[in-house]
Amino acid sequence: MITENQYFDGNVKSLGYETPEGKSTIGIINPGEYEFGTANKEIMHVIEGSLTILLHGETQWQVIESGSSFEVSSNSSFKVKTEVQTAYLCQYR
């Protein structure tokens, strides 16, 4: 089953699937700034485009270019901003 999700009035859309190692989603983020909460630990990979992120409790924004990734702990949150449509892979594991 391929699940479809959208957030922030359709400015973020994702497709969910299962792997032998756990659930994953791939998605697109439109230009803008957003805040996401996490229930489980997430490993976020930028596939195409670029994300500028601020992890909960940090003060320094980080630029994550395509090919790079970052981790977000469970029960946390992070802010994301981007100036271009950006594709990501999110692994829950």
Added chain:
Amino acid sequence: MITENQYFDGNVKSLGYETPEGKSTIGIINPGEYEFGTANKEIMHVIEGSLTILLHGETQWQVIESGSSFEVSSNSSFKVKTEVQTAYLCQYR
């Protein structure tokens, strides 16, 4: 704008977006075998999972693991089979 597409009774779903270099889609392919036609040249990257592909005019199936990619010329076709839900990036350029 993030476009939503589905093919083969929802066994392939994708999200389309624009990059400075051209259009791209990310998508998920359910286990099964499918044949796709191409209007434009495509560069297909396996993000997670694995695809076994047969390009038009070839007789040898190739296994494309995650992290690898293959090219399909315009006005062509290719067959794809997979045993696991597989995430891909398709770049039209």
